Amino acid sequence: MMHGLSQFISDCRTVSSGAELDDLFRNLYRTFGAETGALSCIGSPSKLLNFSKVVGSSNPEFVRTYIENNFILYDPAAKRSIKSLAPFSWDECRIEVGEDKRALNVLNVADEFGYKNGFVVPIHSGLGNFSVVTFTGSDLDLTPATRGSLHLIGIYYHLALERLMLIEAAQARPDLTPRQIEVLRWVSAGKTDWEIGRILSISEATVNRHVERAKERIGVRTRAQAIVECLVNGIVTL
Amino acid sequence: MIHAVTSANRHLYTRQLKAMHKMRYDFYVAQRGWSDGLTIEDECEYDEFDRPDTVYLMNLSRDGEIRSTFRLMPTIDYYLLDKLPQFVDGPVPRGKQIWDMTRWIIAPAFRKASGQTRIKTQGELTCGLFEFAATRGITHYTTLMDTAFLPAVEQAGWKYELLGLPVPYGDRGETAIAVIIDVGPKALAHNRMIYGVDYSILFESPPPRIGERIEDVLARLDVIETIEKISDREARMAAWSGLTTQFSAA
Numbered sequence: 001m002m003h004g005l006s007q008f009i010s011d012c013r014t015v016s017s018g019a020e021l022d023d024l025f026r027n028l029y030r031t032f033g034a035e036t037g038a039l040s041c042i043g044s045p046s047k048l049l050n051f052s053k054v055v056g057s058s059n060p061e062f063v064r065t066y067i068e069n070n071f072i073l074y075d076p077a078a079k080r081s082i083k084s085l086a087p088f089s090w091d092e093c094r095i096e097v098g099e100d101k102r103a104l105n106v107l108n109v110a111d112e113f114g115y116k117n118g119f120v121v122p123i124h125s126g127l128g129n130f131s132v133v134t135f136t137g138s139d140l141d142l143t144p145a146t147r148g149s150l151h152l153i154g155i156y157y158h159l160a161l162e163r164l165m166l167i168e169a170a171q172a173r174p175d176l177t178p179r180q181i182e183v184l185r186w187v188s189a190g191k192t193d194w195e196i197g198r199i200l201s202i203s204e205a206t207v208n209r210h211v212e213r214a215k216e217r218i219g220v221r222t223r224a225q226a227i228v229e230c231l232v233n234g235i236v237t238l
Numbered sequence: 239m240i241h242a243v244t245s246a247n248r249h250l251y252t253r254q255l256k257a258m259h260k261m262r263y264d265f266y267v268a269q270r271g272w273s274d275g276l277t278i279e280d281e282c283e284y285d286e287f288d289r290p291d292t293v294y295l296m297n298l299s300r301d302g303e304i305r306s307t308f309r310l311m312p313t314i315d316y317y318l319l320d321k322l323p324q325f326v327d328g329p330v331p332r333g334k335q336i337w338d339m340t341r342w343i344i345a346p347a348f349r350k351a352s353g354q355t356r357i358k359t360q361g362e363l364t365c366g367l368f369e370f371a372a373t374r375g376i377t378h379y380t381t382l383m384d385t386a387f388l389p390a391v392e393q394a395g396w397k398y399e400l401l402g403l404p405v406p407y408g409d410r411g412e413t414a415i416a417v418i419i420d421v422g423p424k425a426l427a428h429n430r431m432i433y434g435v436d437y438s439i440l441f442e443s444p445p446p447r448i449g450e451r452i453e454d455v456l457a458r459l460d461v462i463e464t465i466e467k468i469s470d471r472e473a474r475m476a477a478w479s480g481l482t483t484q485f486s487a488a
Contacts, residue, residue: 006400009400084410084411084412085384085386085412086386086410086411086412086413087404087411087413088411092411123386123389124386124389125389125390125393126389126390126391126392126393126394127393144403144405144406145403147404147413148402148403148404148405148413149403151385151403151404151413152385152400152403152404155385155388155389158389159389159392159393192395192428193395193428193431194424194427194428204427204431205431208431208432
């Protein structure tokens with residue numbers, strides 16, 4: 001695997017600010033020919049991530065047009081992201097929409113604004129947050145290697161954002177104890193419970209208890225649920 | 239309890255093996271339409287990796303019903319990533335301490351179970367998986383999984399390396415990714431902690447006596463009783479607090 005990508009994955013586990021993360025994200029997707037990377041959160045039961053953000057040079061005029069015309073209702077990419085977790089390109093959507101004029105209109109307007117092609121990565125995280133990361137570019141060449149790389153960039157960007165927002169939410173909550181916040185900070189820096197225990201001179205089980213109590217208070221689901229939810233939703237091992 | 243079904247004790251699990259192949263048929267063939275390289279007989283699915291050196295880990299209920307299963311095999315001989323090298327960037331992992339993991343399935347009845355039951359079911363299987371590694375001195379499992387599963391693996395705190403980029407499989411645009419997971423002793427401790435399983439969950443039957451069934455082996459070894467005792471954590475905690483009360487009263 002490409003060095004830059006491995007480095008990005010590793011940085012995503014330790015990065016501590018959103019601005020720094022966005023820089024890493026932008027610098028990497030550009031090497032694959034994408035001009036913008038956008039993360040939109042469609043469903044988030046825990047309310048931690050309820051936003052849409054664009055990294056890179058987004059066109060405010062396009063965003064305004066999209067919102068004013070309620071494109072979200074007809075956007076074939078949005079529809080498809082809800083149905084399946086497999087990544088896809090706008091070109092593939094175009095084939096799918098056939099004669100649906102309103103759906104075609106969304107794609108054509110995007111095209112007029114210079115978004116010639118896009119690559120869409122739907123993500124369902126273990127913590128129950130759903131998001132869609134879209135990469136666009138005027139000459140985005142979607143080779144198999146580029147698709148695979150953008151897919152991973154989208155996933156790890158989502159995971160890092162989710163981790164940062166979780167920490168932010170935790171820190172904004174006055175009902176968390178200082179110890180819980182301290183432990184969550186180390187968790188956010190990618191340390192294991194065992195490592196945190198060594199740093200703070202407390203047992204691994206105590207660290208875990210702080211994490212679990214903090215998560216209960218913030219209202220996120222357990223780490224264990226992460227895997228189970230995916231399995232029962234039929235995501236497979238081969 | 240998680241049963242390690244090996245070539246040495248496989249004949250004790252005829253009923254469960256049949257049920258597992260049927261579950262695999264339902265999941266991979268009937269629902270997903272897979273057929274390449276598979277042998278389908280009597281609504282059961284088999285492939286070339288159901289071999290004598292294959293080990294099945296089965297989470298069985300007390301009456302022998304399957305809750306979930308995994309398939310494991312050594313990588314010293316031909317295995318899945320040898321067959322599908324396009325998922326691996328570089329040499330295919332191989333070694334005595336590396337095993338491959340495939341066909342991870344939860345029985346339909348347990349997919350509908352309530353959250354806690356499901357987590358317990360899966361938690362026990364996961365701990366059994368890591369405990370099995372400890373019994374064989376396995377340090378890593380390789381696995382090929384749907385890329386959509388990656389966030390859950392990351393967020394469960396497993397340590398792993400990606401072996402390549404996501405590559406398409408199937409006909410619905412899905413992609414799969416090969417990973418190598420660290421399953422050393424620290425990983426076992428970590429998983430036991432996050433799933434709250436603080437007891438040994440794996441059972442590997444010794445060679446049975448002539449004519450014995452698995453139920454007989456378990457009864458002879460007094461396994462059911464022991465497992466029931468230790469897995470009843472609430473009763474154990476209650477007993478423990480009773481004991482400490484007595485202790486402090488004295």
